[in-house]
Amino acid sequence: MEFHHISVMADEVIRGLNIKSDGIYVDCTLGGAGHASRIASLLGKNGTLLGIDQDETAVAAAKEKLACCICHTIVVHDNFKNLTAILARENITGVDGFLFDLGVSSPQIDDAERGFSYMHDAPLDMRMDQHESLTAYDVVNNYSELHLTDIFKKYGEERWSKRIAKFIILYRQETPIKTTAQLVDIICRAIPAAVRRNNPGHPAKRIFQAIRIEVNNELGILKKSFECAVEHLTQHGRLTVITFHSLEDRITKQTLKLMATGCICPPDLPICICGHKRQIRLCGKALTPSETELIDNPRSKSAKLRIAEKL
Template sequence: MEFHHISVLMEETLSALITNPDGIYVDCTLGGSGHAKRIVDKLSSKGRFIGIDQDPAAIAVGKARLADAICRVDIVNNNFSNISKILDELNIDYVDGILFDLGVSSHQLDVAERGFSYMQDASLDMRMNPNQDLSAFDIVNKYSEDELTRIIFEYGEERWAKRIAKLIVEARQVTTINTTGQLVDVIKRAIPAAARREGPHPAKRTFQAIRIEVNNELDMLKDVFTDAVTRLRKHGRLCIITFHSLEDRIAKKTLQNLAKTCVCPPRIPICICKQEAQLKLIGKPIAPSENETNENPRARSAKLRVAEKL
């Protein structure tokens, strides 16, 4: 099965994540198994790897690519928001490292029929889990103008959100918007010509926003990062790779809060929360090298954050 995906920040991630070759490691976003293959190659026969993904295509590829691993391998078709339940079902209390590589895999973007890409005409879909009900078609054709404005502005950080939402609603009153190509045409009409000539593709932000809404990508992040920390053993590592400012902001704030010894409001003169730091932050966020971004332009916006369990 062809599943082309170039994993970003590979060496930096492996160096930060793996502290014990006999340990247990979780890749919460298995994808094309790029990171996973390198992780299992560094584990001994006593080690264990758990790969999680909600995309059946990723599960099939993971099973094939990791079949010759000398460590124990468990491939789980589930959403990483259920990480604690998944580990419970595997009878695992604590692990030595957890990796989140967020965003869309190259495979999902490149396979036209998945409907993630504004560069290829296909049915509006964008579901990472093809078995879920909500799709991009539902959002584009059924959300109110106010709802569309909100998600395009908040999740896409698109300055023309209100105008784009208005034209989507007008267009679907004439005919149902069935394809990515139809949606791109509406977005292009909504954005003034001068604005279209500068910056990224005019549909990039709106497609990002709809994808985030379809897959509930942001709402779960704070809770799942916190859950992941509770499942790390002492000195275990948490690695989070983000690709846009919204998810990176959540990762940064969550890790900072878990590394604090007090979260009381500034107006309170003495600490009453009694919070103990659960993490220490390891270094500054790591960005891809110039060589990596030249070889893989999709890596441009990536950031790796690393923290260690206290």
């Protein structure tokens, strides 16, 4: 399918990156290259854009979209958790700006066969990188009741986590859970009808989010990746991060806040013994989409953009 994705807060990202025409910029979540093409359009022939994505469909679409750019473009099929190795491989030592646009992209949601959506019946998959071995099928059919409950609570913040996990275990004792439709049906039966009637959102939304995060280890790689990006930023280089739910944003906020803090010793110590150095400054508070963007792209509703500058 065609990889078409509406870039969230594109204008704010461009302003946040403070682009120099001869700079080096890294889009760690390339997707359909919406943000990347905007960045590339502001780069001259001495500028460089490196795009990274773990989705092969996105990589193919991005290469095509960026083919006419006058700057030097590099598109890599990889995961940004390997950022240090990727930069070393491309002989890049200093970067003027990084972008992390977290979460799942619209084409991945809309492609029913990928199994990300609770609105389409499809095999339970949810892998962003099809070369990875762990799938949603494995999580749903092999994890223990306790493990399922834990990820539903931790990654989905689902009130009915324990009951849904119990219903999944009971169902799979009779037959494997192979499709998204089966899973949605189990979730709907597990959540009391009165609760479903009084909540406008889809009852499976939080559970699907939790499973997707588990399959792709979305939260586990964030802190280290942000720290790696800051380490490779040039002086006054910018780090921009777009998050789409509270768990991502909490990790982002806490990680950036720590890197923007100097001494972290207890206040009663007479001298600093931690040696912690301030690495960045935060460029204001988190930004959210404009009213116009919310109308044009409802999927941007939960987005937050955080910007930091290397000292």
